[in-house]
Amino acid sequence: MDKKLLYTINMAEFEKAYPQEAEKYGRMKINPKFDLKEVKSYGGGTSLMAKMPDGKEYLLQGVYGKDDYGLDIIKGYGRILPMTPLFCVGLTQINFIKEFSKAVDENCLIVVYEPSLEVFDYMMHNEDMTPFFGKLPATLYVEGIMGGNFVDRLMNIFTLEAFSSIKYFISPNYKNICHDDVLKVSKDLKEAYVRMMTLWNTAALYTDVVTKNMLYNLRSYIDGYNVSQLKGMLKKKYPAFIISAGPSLNKNIDELKRIKGRAVIIAVDTAIKPLLNHGIKPDFFCIVDGKKPTELMNHPGINEIPLVTSLSVASGIMDLHKGKKFFYGSSESFEDEIIKAAHRGAGCKDNLTKQNLSTGGSVANTAFALAHFMDAKELILVGQDLALTNGRTHADGTFKEKMDKLNLESDGLVYFEVEGIHGNKVITRNDFDRYRLWFEEFIEKMHLEKIAIDATQGGAKIHGARLMTLRKAIDTYCKDKVDMKAMLDKLPKMMDYGAKKATVDFYYELADKVEEVSKMAAKGERAYRKFARLVEKEDVTDTELIKCAEKIKKVNDYMNSDEYALFVQAAMIDIDYVMRMSIYDEKEDEKEERTQIAKEGILLNGLIARYAKGIANGVREVNKRRPIKVGKKDVVGPIDKLIYELSKEAE
Amino acid sequence: MENVKVVIEEVLEHIKNSRFSVARQVFLDNYKIIENFLLFIGENQVITGDELRDLSENLVASLENNDYYRLEDTLRYAILSVYNQLFGEET
Known part of the structure; x- marks a missing residue:
């Protein structure tokens, strides 16, 4: 075909498919980075060669196998599934692109990225480009003509499934003639894939x-209680001891036996085993996220202790505990849908609410908030070191029977000093310090300075809480007997x-x-x-x-x-x-x-x-x-x- | 003559796996074998003198420019193709 006619036809189709881009291309003056020359093709016609400024020459289309090369690439792919997408760098292997499009479904995705304006211009003047402007299921992107963010374009064109099966083809010698563009587009393709992944x-x-977790825990939830049922239960008549598993618990745990039902004991998850092993039965124990190993709570006595937890806690923990469960609100909207559904069938809706408990990130914060929610007369902290006492993070009997001393230089965490309860300096770390600050803010906000007591006898100072030995706290505040079990036994379940x-x-x-x-x-x-x-x-x-x-x-x-x-x-x-x-x-x-x-x-x-x-x-x-x-x-x-x-x- | 097919296929395999410097070395080490085959087909007028000259020029140019696509194109679609026509492809 006459080259002028060929160009006219190509431009007409280009204008239909990409009008803005065609207009831009029509006005362009191309400053070539290399020369293109034609060489004889033994298959008939001519083949394309690039001559670089340094004199090197690179064949872009085969002299002997101009059409066969594409077919052999397709053969090399083996079986091509109908929806296999293709990302092709370079327009020079048109036969390969056409053959590929025959092998796949008409709705498959083919993207042709042409980094060289010189090549595109040559092809528009010398090859039938009309398949790229509507006949083939191909999207053409020519550097310097098409605009927009290429990564975004790729994410618009390809689905995640397409990325996983994509065929990526770089036309011969494009790495030599357009090295930087080929490198960039490879990175763009990778970035689009990574973003989608x-x-x-x-x-x-x-x-x-x-x-x-929520689906697995639903069976426990529908059979459980709402933490809202505990509101004000202690009527400011009884103290609550919040037992954490800091290292100081080692020295005063047995003191807790002297409480003898004259206070409510709320334990954190890590404290439950040491307490039960010392013959101390808490009235509740709390779990916040359940990421801790179930071994921490693996004790036969655990089922007798009501659990305070949320729907999104790890299901392993929920399954381990067979006793009463009190649920506080999770942040998941799925729980809202469950409550809505429950409302639809409920005869009594009193306990079908989402009751949140304030938390600072640690289970001890939640346990303290629970004690306040229940209207405890005094809130007495035990084992709340919030520091590394004797180089240890937890009491014996928690993660191990005998806890090891930490090597502070090798565990990769940042440690620093804060004020200790004796006015000394103690070593702590970021998470402990955050929890300490929560206690201080909660005590101040709720005006608990008169009733918040720190009976840990070690660790970091919690400003706002009065210091006292555990013995004195028990002697001073544990007066009247409280039968928590009887009170809880009277409660109906959350759902009828x-x-x-x-x-x-x-x-x-x-x-x-x-x-x-x-x-x-x-x-x-x-x-x-x-x-x-x-x-x-x-x-x-x-x-x-x-x-x-x-x-x-x-x-x-x-x-x-x-x-x-x-x-x-x-x-x-x-x-x-x-x-x-x-x-x-x-x-x-x-x-x-x-x-x-x-x-x-x-x-x-x-x-x-x-x-x-x-x-x-x-x-x-x-x-x-x-x-x-x-x-x-x-x-x-x-x-x-x-x-x-x-x-x-x-x- | 079988050697030329073995050599060409080895070079093509290295090019396919982007082991270009290895491909080049194998080609150079065994160039005599390929050259003998080219002389053979030239003397027996399997291809014309002009075609023979073009083949040689393409081989040389591909090495001068480190154009392994050109080398592959010449070896696979010209020389190996002629060999297969003369001696039949293995099935």
Whole structure:
């Protein structure tokens, strides 16, 4: 074909597919970094060679195997799955790109990145480029003509699944003629993949760990009590001893035997074993996150001690303890949905609330807050060193029967000095100091200076708390007997039969309902990707845009109103920070703004789809292993009996 | 004659795995074998004199420019292709 005619046809198609870019290219004056020359091709026609400023020459298309080379590359790939995407650097191996597109599905993804304006210009004048402007399922990106952030573009084009199976092809000698561009685009591809993986892993992490814990713990939750039922129980009549497992506990633990039911004892998780081993039975023990090893709590006496915990604690801990459990509110919105579901079926809703306890990060903070919540007359801290007493972090009998001294230089943590209880200096570290500051702020805020007592007899000074030996604290404040067990035995469980049934029904419907959310979000992601492609076409018709926008609106309306869609999105609030990766440079014009909308829509819907799928799979897995049943055994009292009989009739 | 196929395939394998300096060394160490084959096909007029000259020039230019794509192109699609036509491909 006449070269002028060929160029005219190429430009016409280029203008249709990429009008702004075609216009920019038409106005460009190219300053070549190297020369292109034609050499005889034994297959017919000519092949392309680059001559660099230093005189070196690099063949860009084969002299003897111009067309065969591409075919051999395809053969070398072996079996190509229909949706295998291709990322190709360089336009010179057109035959390879065409053959690849034949081997895959028409909807597969091909991205051709051309770093050289010289090559692009040559190809526009000498080769049939029309396949790249609509016939092939290929996106063309020419350096210097196409704008925008390339990493963002890649994330718009490729899905995470596509990245995992992508074929990456660098045309021959491009590493020699465009070394820096090839290096950069390799890094961009990697960065796009890493960003997508980060988003995926973050969603998966939240889905896997927290959701699984909550799903596993639900059986304990529906059979448990609410910490709100403990509010004001001590009526400022009885003191509470908050027992932590600091090293000072070693010296005064046996003193606690003298309490003899004349105070409430609240232990932290790490203190439970040493206390039980010394024959001291606390009234409660607290767990905050349950990340500590279950061995710390592995004692036969543990089931007799009511546990104060939250729904999101590690399920291993929850399963280990068979006794009464009092739940305080977790930060998870899943718990809100459970409570809502319980409300729907409950006869009595008094205890169906989310009661939070103040915390400074340590379980001792929570235990102290609990004692205050219960209206203890005095709040007496024991074993609350918040420092390394005798070079140790914890009392004997916690992590080990005999705790080792720490080598402060080798464990990689930062240690520093603070004021000790005797006005001396003691060594502490960041986390202990944070907990100490929480105590001081809580005491000040709640005006507890008269009733907060530190009977640790060691460690860092907690300003605001009065110092006292444990012996004196017991002699001074332990007067009247308190039968905590009798008080707790009178409490009804958090959920009656109706609430339990409604919760279990919600639980079993959850997988299917959330799966629907996942499917809808996947539709949304596809609609936004189409929108992103339309935005690239400047001459897109109003009809095309409106049709696409209507699909997007349908998905958005669903996401803003469907109960389960709202639940999934609310649960994703914790991973909102990863969405901020998509908030980037300022938009210059309407096209940039639309691109931004498309990008965020793709990201958000992709996350929702994956997160919802993860929840659905998690629920099904838990259902399979540990189905929850509510039946006659859960009927307590006349109202439960009535609801039970009515629900039997309905079935 | 079988040696030329072995040598070419070894060079191509090194190029495929981006072991360019090894490919170059193997080629240079065994250039005589390839040259003898080129002389053979030239003398027997399997290819024309011009084609033979082009083959040699391409081989030399590929080494001068460290253009291993050009070396691969010449070895695989020219020389090895002729060899396979003459002596049949192994199945």
